[in-house]
Amino acid sequence: MYEIIWHGRGGQGVVIAAQMLAEAAYMGGFKGVTSAPTFGPERRGAPVTASTRIAEEPIRTFSQLEKADITVVLDDTLFQVADIWGRSKPGGMVIINTAKPPDQFPHPEGIRTALVDGASIALKNHLIREGAPVVNTPMLGAFAKATGLVSLENLEKALGDKLSPEAVRRNFATVTEAYQETTVVTG
Amino acid sequence: MEKRDENISAMCKPSIGEAGRTGDWRTLRPVIDQTRCIPSVKKKSACFLCWLYCPEGVVKAAIPVEIDLDYCKGCGICAEECPAKAIQMVREDQSDE
Amino acid sequence: MSKVRIMTGNSAAAAAVMLCDVQVVAAYPITPQSQLAEMMSQYIESGELKAEYVRVEGEHTALTVCISASTVGARVFTATSANGLLYMHEQLHWAAGARLPIVMCCVNRGVGAPWTIFNDQQDSLSQRDTGWIQLYCRNNQEIHDTLLQAYRIAESVYVPVMVCYDGFVLSHTMMPVELAEQEAVREYLPPYKPHTILTPDDPRCLNPVLFPNRRADSEGVLRDGYMEMRYKLEAALEDALEAITEASDAFAKRFGRDHGGLVWDYRTEDAELYLVAMGSLASEATLAADALRARGIRAGVTGIRAFRPFPKEAVRKSLSKAKAAVVFEKSISYGNEGALCTEIKGALFGTEIRPAIYNYIAGLGGRDVKSRELEAAAAECWTDLEAGRREKKTTWLNCITG
Numbered sequence: 166m167y168e169i170i171w172h173g174r175g176g177q178g179v180v181i182a183a184q185m186l187a188e189a190a191y192m193g194g195f196k197g198v199t200s201a202p203t204f205g206p207e208r209r210g211a212p213v214t215a216s217t218r219i220a221e222e223p224i225r226t227f228s229q230l231e232k233a234d235i236t237v238v239l240d241d242t243l244f245q246v247a248d249i250w251g252r253s254k255p256g257g258m259v260i261i262n263t264a265k266p267p268d269q270f271p272h273p274e275g276i277r278t279a280l281v282d283g284a285s286i287a288l289k290n291h292l293i294r295e296g297a298p299v300v301n302t303p304m305l306g307a308f309a310k311a312t313g314l315v316s317l318e319n320l321e322k323a324l325g326d327k328l329s330p331e332a333v334r335r336n337f338a339t340v341t342e343a344y345q346e347t348t349v350v351t352g
Numbered sequence: 353m354e355k356r357d358e359n360i361s362a363m364c365k366p367s368i369g370e371a372g373r374t375g376d377w378r379t380l381r382p383v384i385d386q387t388r389c390i391p392s393v394k395k396k397s398a399c400f401l402c403w404l405y406c407p408e409g410v411v412k413a414a415i416p417v418e419i420d421l422d423y424c425k426g427c428g429i430c431a432e433e434c435p436a437k438a439i440q441m442v443r444e445d446q447s448d449e
Numbered sequence: 450m451s452k453v454r455i456m457t458g459n460s461a462a463a464a465a466v467m468l469c470d471v472q473v474v475a476a477y478p479i480t481p482q483s484q485l486a487e488m489m490s491q492y493i494e495s496g497e498l499k500a501e502y503v504r505v506e507g508e509h510t511a512l513t514v515c516i517s518a519s520t521v522g523a524r525v526f527t528a529t530s531a532n533g534l535l536y537m538h539e540q541l542h543w544a545a546g547a548r549l550p551i552v553m554c555c556v557n558r559g560v561g562a563p564w565t566i567f568n569d570q571q572d573s574l575s576q577r578d579t580g581w582i583q584l585y586c587r588n589n590q591e592i593h594d595t596l597l598q599a600y601r602i603a604e605s606v607y608v609p610v611m612v613c614y615d616g617f618v619l620s621h622t623m624m625p626v627e628l629a630e631q632e633a634v635r636e637y638l639p640p641y642k643p644h645t646i647l648t649p650d651d652p653r654c655l656n657p658v659l660f661p662n663r664r665a666d667s668e669g670v671l672r673d674g675y676m677e678m679r680y681k682l683e684a685a686l687e688d689a690l691e692a693i694t695e696a697s698d699a700f701a702k703r704f705g706r707d708h709g710g711l712v713w714d715y716r717t718e719d720a721e722l723y724l725v726a727m728g729s730l731a732s733e734a735t736l737a738a739d740a741l742r743a744r745g746i747r748a749g750v751t752g753i754r755a756f757r758p759f760p761k762e763a764v765r766k767s768l769s770k771a772k773a774a775v776v777f778e779k780s781i782s783y784g785n786e787g788a789l790c791t792e793i794k795g796a797l798f799g800t801e802i803r804p805a806i807y808n809y810i811a812g813l814g815g816r817d818v819k820s821r822e823l824e825a826a827a828a829e830c831w832t833d834l835e836a837g838r839r840e841k842k843t844t845w846l847n848c849i850t851g
Binding site for chain 2: 546547548607644645651652653654655656657659666667668672673675678681685
């Protein structure tokens with residue numbers, strides 16, 4: 166079972182991204198998928214997390230995730246307020262939306278990182294909502310590249326379940342571009 | 353379910369005398385003075401406040417107004433409410449006059 | 450082709466209620482039920498569901514509207530949580546006493562004071578004695594399917610059904626749900642036939658004051674007293690044991706999914722140590738049983754699906770070979786122990802089935818419960834049993850108790 170934690174801020178769409186990932190994984194043949202918000206009140210701008218579990222067999226646990234195999238960080242300022250490294254399992258992968266170079270993210274040994282400038286990709290594709298670049302869908306592309314657990318094709322289908330054809334086209338353009346531009350940091 | 357119970361919840365149907373023959377509870381009897389009663393005087397369906405207020409539904413909204421003394425409990429509400437003061441409550445052991 | 454969707458427990462519930470051709474919905478929003486009430490109003494507003502949504506000023510009225518609509522022959526639905534359910538309390542008794550087959554979702558949440566919006570099962574457990582059937586679900590598929598079964602059960606024994614599922618843990622967690630087909634549901638669930646229809650053509654006074662003794666009506670027919678009516682409700686709850694089993698079996702046959710009727714078992718073939726629970730906690734317990742087996746303890750799970758009527762026989766059958774039963778529950782009967790634990794003991798009392806019974810209160814007010822915690826607790830009970838400690842005080846799992 167793969168356990169994924171999404172770190173973002175209220176309004177960035179972590180819950181919907183966690184959900185679309187679950188859908189794409191299910192379409193890709195994983196029989197067990199769950200996605201959940203962190204339970205409680207929702208506030209725009211506040212640090213929030215969501216979680217996705219992906220497994221070969223139907224999932225019987227609904228308890229909250231403690232540590233992640235894969236972590237997706239939608240906003241690099243969250244490193245200052247959330248214990249992102251501490252909630253990553255040894256051997257885990259942390260995927261970060263950032264314009265900064267890899268050396269700005271000194272990570273504990275055994276944890277790998279993958280970086281992509283999702284915000285720039287969103288801006289370039291005019292994917293802006295309420296004055297901010299949409300970063301949740303580009304990070305799905307980064308997730309696909311960094312982990313290989315979901316295909317671009319199934320991500321496009323998952324987008325299609327939620328969005329209009331025009332919105333799918335624009336979001337999928339960022340998914341694809343983020344997929345291409347994601348760099349997995351080695352060593 | 354094959355066997356059907358017609359009374360799985362409590363209910364009763366509207367009928368005269370559901371609570372028994374209540375007329376014998378009475379000590380005072382309503383007596384209507386038709387020379388004062390508004391429907392009788394005007395010869396049309398009017399007023400009927402006695403019919404409206406009677407808690408037992410024993411007043412018939414007719415011309416003249418009739419009261420079913422088999423079930424009237426003699427509460428006197430009709431006499432109290434009558435705007436024409438056409439109803440007097442008289443003792444059961446006294447004559448109507 | 451059947452449709453699998455990744456959906457929340459609330460969405461799975463709403464989709465099922467729509468498939469049941471419900472005619473009247475009245476609900477008042479309360480977290481974590483709110484999404485469900487919102488979805489029902491959207492379905493009705495958009496015309497997808499041809500029903501009336503009655504907006505009300507509180508939960509007491511929501512259930513009163515359902516009682517009235519059910520009385521004139523409509524299939525009805527409502528949903529609530531926590532203090533909303535408590536606010537319905539008086540009308541819960543009324544709905545059951547009037548023998549109306551209302552179905553409601555209780556999206557389980559802890560009750561105040563102090564306020565919590567998070568999950569436990571104190572809300573529905575505290576309504577145990579209102580005469581409602583209570584069914585507990587362990588995942589979103591089961592929520593969807595149990596609602597379809599609930600109308601069939603309710604309308605066969607004329608007793609209202611409360612479909613209970615854990616707030617947030619299931620209500621807000623997405624997972625795959627195979628939606629039932631409309632035509633199949635219509636075959637499985639025939640139209641609602643009220644036992645008494647209140648209509649101007651046949652006026653009646655329903656649920657009038659009854660006297661202690663039986664009494665002849667104006668036609669000379671001897672009518673039941675209050676106590677006879679109470680007995681009929683109790684008899685209906687006892688009949689519901691069969692109705693729940695029948696609805697589950699017929700569902701499995703028609704839809705190919707079997708969640709167990711009254712009680713379900715997990716790896717109990719050769720089990721000695723049983724974990725007993727309801728709802729999502731029971732699902733979590735299956736992982737604990739796997740882990741216990743991995744360390745050499747023959748563990749299994751008895752999942753309680755029907756809490757009212759309480760399935761004594763099924764529990765006895767499930768626990769017939771148990772050496773120890775560890776009952777985990779998300780509520781407390783203050784001053785005693787968990788209510789489920791008491792029921793399990795009661796079901797076994799006087800029989801030859803005499804496992805040591807241990808009780809854990811867990812996950813109150815949303816405190817997370819992990820399978821490894823259940824595993825550790827059950828393993829400790831097994832050690833206690835081996836040391837001859839057959840009785841222990843109720844333990845509050847993962848809680849500072851001073």
